[in-house]
Amino acid sequence: MFRGCFGYGFSNVGTPYMFGFMIIRFLLIIGIVVIAVKLFKNYFISNNNAFKTLDNLYAKGEITEEEYKKRKSIIKNN
Secondary structure (H helix, E strand, O other): OOOOOOOOOOOHHHHHHHHHHHHHHHHHHHHHHHHHHHHHHHHHHHOOHHHHHHHHHHHHOOOOHHHHHHHHHHHHHO
């Protein structure tokens, strides 16, 4: 009727399930963190002042399209 010191109805049957749910929860947390990092990285890259300045120079006609593309690729790689 009583098993160990846990009282009636408790045994070691649930232990593998506990580890399984812990692993699933851990993977979900890591997935959320990875997604958040990617979103914030894209946000900060797209809101970079260098891109805005470059866009303004191109819009004013101070640089050519070729120079615009070249500078933009250099900024993205840094």
